[in-house]
Amino acid sequence: MLKVALLGAGRIGQVHARNIAAHAESALVAVADVQLEAAQKLAAEYGANVLSVEQALADPAIDAVLIATSTDTHADLIALATKAGKAVLCEKPVDLALERALACQKATAGDGQPIMIGFNRRFDPNFATLKRAFDAGEIGKGELLSVTSFDPAPPPVSYIKVSGGLFRDMMIHDFDIVCWIFGSVPSRVMAVGSALVDPAIGAAGDVDTAVVTLSWDDGRIAVIKNSRRAAYGYDQRMELLGAEGLLAAKNVLENTVEKTTRAGHVSAKPEHFFLERYAKAYEAEWSSFVNTVLRGDALPVTLQDGINALALADAATLSAETGKPVILKGTAFEVAG
Amino acid sequence: MLKVALLGAGRIGQVHARNIAAHAESALVAVADVQLEAAQKLAAEYGANVLSVEQALADPAIDAVLIATSTDTHADLIALATKAGKAVLCEKPVDLALERALACQKATAGDGQPIMIGFNRRFDPNFATLKRAFDAGEIGKGELLSVTSFDPAPPPVSYIKVSGGLFRDMMIHDFDIVCWIFGSVPSRVMAVGSALVDPAIGAAGDVDTAVVTLSWDDGRIAVIKNSRRAAYGYDQRMELLGAEGLLAAKNVLENTVEKTTRAGHVSAKPEHFFLERYAKAYEAEWSSFVNTVLRGDALPVTLQDGINALALADAATLSAETGKPVILKGTAFEVAG
């Protein structure tokens, strides 16, 4: 039985709390949050204790921590936790600053604790089915990958301003997905972005609509499309052209009911946002973490994966700003030419 | 908090146990089963006590019982439970014999306890969405309802022999669905059945493939198609033609991945069987029962509904055996002409 402390009792922390409690091999024993009331409410719901972060990390009965605090605390908490001998599952991103993420990697290098980054989409049953089919050779060699990822509506501009920008805040998921599908990091990034949804987003120096083309030295190409607004909800699809066919993962719909009238044939919209769309993914993510800690399964998402996605986000930001391609080597990058 | 005793720790009992335990307003406090070991295992999983049925019914701390025992015990347990002042959710069918179900109804008439029959399909989010759209008038007056309900594979012939036959064992769900959708019981039943899947089923006096046409005095028609075997899994669909359009509820698929190769375009099969397909329905069913008991919501499925479905099953059995239509008045019926 894995005894877990949850750091962060916000919206996503609550999702994790439910999964930790529901899993047959894990127990939610402690909750910490700077907003004490939130911690108390969540702890009460699951019969857990309210602790400070320090108390949780000092408690030898706690095996693992799930970090769902604000982004700027992630890197420090990861390091503190591994120093304290806890296994770590940390929400994405590692940090908004690549250098801090790299520093975290260095700081935790010898601690011998598993550090998993919460790129939940890898655990979506649909994307995972696509990945398995691809890895099994069902469409031959991969050539051209397309990811569509639209949010239902933009966040407030106040959030945008501290978000790190679309590439670091939103597209970081998609950067991770393309690296995961193709099994390696691209070497070239070309980004185009516009503020079409809300001029205030543009005024804040960010974009809300973007296309990034990634390419690998062996010629493979990936395209990511992001928009902060799809009027119909959360649009989460991917498709991969291979030498012998195409694999596509379509949206998960709210229901299977179809209505045909004079007005046409109407079917359901996609699940509205990430809490619904990725409910099963969060469950599978937690289950995978438990297997890693209890059984020594390979880490399904590493700290390096989190760093790679961040480097790509930085590179895309630079490309969009300069209007030029950016070349990556490892996590270093520069404008081409 | 509704304190619940589960009677019956078999496959479907386990589904209910999980939902009772997971619901924020109910707790699984006791499990009873003639197979003590099964009761112990399930009780241990949820921290419940193992009790005999008598103990459970005698325990004043228990508010409600969920009856998931073998069919022949349902009618008696319903009556014992309501006499003991417990609210009841009983798995379908009430009994294989209509007269015993009617006797149960008479016996429990004055007990003042809610008795809900577990026709889980009414709680399927897709069917419920269809029903709501229909009731909201989205396709006008209902005219022609079609229900497709195929199992993945036939049960063993030993089970068939004690099942009451396809109409009482399998199609009873569909009889309930058509009454629920149309809001009333049909007055005429024409059934055709064959043993096409397994000759041993025919030798046992049953059928494995059947079509039943139901009609109402106002001219509405429903058709139910059943097969004990769909090689591709559990096929659960319905469609309703109304004056202004068509509403259809399609299958729930295993995933949203589609593969296109030289061989064609391949997408996922339906969820394989009822435990997967109706997982959400069982949750919603339980939640609905809790609301009835704790808040006095209207019973969503009554004992009368269970009796109606049974009368239709009997009528269909008679129609298939005689090759003639059967006329229903209330729960009485006779061969036409």
Add this chain to the structure above:
Amino acid sequence: MLKVALLGAGRIGQVHARNIAAHAESALVAVADVQLEAAQKLAAEYGANVLSVEQALADPAIDAVLIATSTDTHADLIALATKAGKAVLCEKPVDLALERALACQKATAGDGQPIMIGFNRRFDPNFATLKRAFDAGEIGKGELLSVTSFDPAPPPVSYIKVSGGLFRDMMIHDFDIVCWIFGSVPSRVMAVGSALVDPAIGAAGDVDTAVVTLSWDDGRIAVIKNSRRAAYGYDQRMELLGAEGLLAAKNVLENTVEKTTRAGHVSAKPEHFFLERYAKAYEAEWSSFVNTVLRGDALPVTLQDGINALALADAATLSAETGKPVILKGTAFEVAG
């Protein structure tokens, strides 16, 4: 080059004229119609002559006739044409009266001319693909066939009154389809019909909504659903459950455009009515007839097929009127019991 006279220049005659003229191996040389103006207009369009029926049949340069006149003239014209040594493609039905169709069969028996009945749906590329897949064994032995066939809107009651009724006028297509798919004629017919769409249809002694269940001695079952009105257009589907799977032919849609907005996901309606839906079927039907006449290919639809469908329509009419099953032996039938 097959030289063809078209008898009947109405709506369906015009469809045939275009296909006869467009086929590389046939020529439309003459058009006859009791409405001279219609014949003249159509003949002018294709450079054909206007002839009387008698002139056309007497013209030795004419190889074949396509009979698209009113139903009551079909049987006589078939016999006159084969006596005159012409190959015949006659629109369905052979006649509204089974005995006249049988008399026609007797009268033409020795004439040695191909007589093909225009059951156009057999030539629909989708239904033909389903049939080929089934015959190739792709789903094993056929067990349960369902045909959905809804018209967009009922014809005027004046037409209904002379139509022979829904079973002879509309469902006759579906009777032919089920015989074609299963390769034989069923032995038992149970029909239910209602006048739900238009009370005037009921007042005229007909129904507008009907379900017919057909069964074969070996246990196979087919269900046909008809409605005179689907608000969304022409609904033409079938599905066949076999021992190893399901084959379904879906509707042909007006286009492939899909729109997703707050209101849902909207796609196109089915092709509106038979002229659009079966345009390719009419072409393929004609091409098949040409191959029969010029190359001796087997007749794809025989006069016997036309008679079988008519016998089933009569049987269904009797079943709906008496409320009882009807048993068929060849083309003879009687109420069961």
Add this chain to the structure above:
Amino acid sequence: MLKVALLGAGRIGQVHARNIAAHAESALVAVADVQLEAAQKLAAEYGANVLSVEQALADPAIDAVLIATSTDTHADLIALATKAGKAVLCEKPVDLALERALACQKATAGDGQPIMIGFNRRFDPNFATLKRAFDAGEIGKGELLSVTSFDPAPPPVSYIKVSGGLFRDMMIHDFDIVCWIFGSVPSRVMAVGSALVDPAIGAAGDVDTAVVTLSWDDGRIAVIKNSRRAAYGYDQRMELLGAEGLLAAKNVLENTVEKTTRAGHVSAKPEHFFLERYAKAYEAEWSSFVNTVLRGDALPVTLQDGINALALADAATLSAETGKPVILKGTAFEVAG
């Protein structure tokens, strides 16, 4: 009745011949081809004369020419035809060299004859439906357009060598489509291409897999994906995200039959290649041209459209070669920075 000479009796010329002959207001009166035999065969099929190009242009009875000869002859033939007072429908592209296309434009400027370029995809009923819905405001302001365009298999390398390269030969259709949908020409082009399908294509200096991102000064973005090989056939889709929703045009499938077995749910592949996929588009294109000439309808595709697409193809080629974005002003362009 529009009297038409067809210049070029090859594969695509034969498609046009059929449509010219089948149209009620046009007649194919002459066919010219450098391969006399091809011209004779095609002319015989439609009762047309075989003429030389010079004879056809000199014949005052001829109203229009359809130019379906090899690409290098297009520009000259357009000019000769308009000088001779003929209306012109010319297959795409105008030329492989932008300067020759511009010279053709200058040369024909005062001739007063309609010159239509054969971008057939604009006439595809599905794409046209999408365009109409977009123009009608059904999804609000357009933001992000995606075009997927994959061929079933690459042409021979010998063809690749004289094709002008993927961007001029294949993606030129897509450049036209994005300009048509958005109603203007983008100002910025970023192209990435690889030779993944066939190394010989790379050795010939071309690519077979490419992604091009186009952007407009007002922030709109379009992405085009091309591959010379989709194992499953011709993949022709587009989708457009607008402020209020998404419009998508899916592939046209070979049939509507679906098979579900243990192996999954199998439906049809897309129509295999352009002759099938765009059969209706070629018909509508011709019909549109006839309406322009006979009724003075606005030209649906102008010579300027042909030049715009060519300029974009040149810009994309330059971008792919230099690895840098290319900026367009009118038909002039240069590498950014």
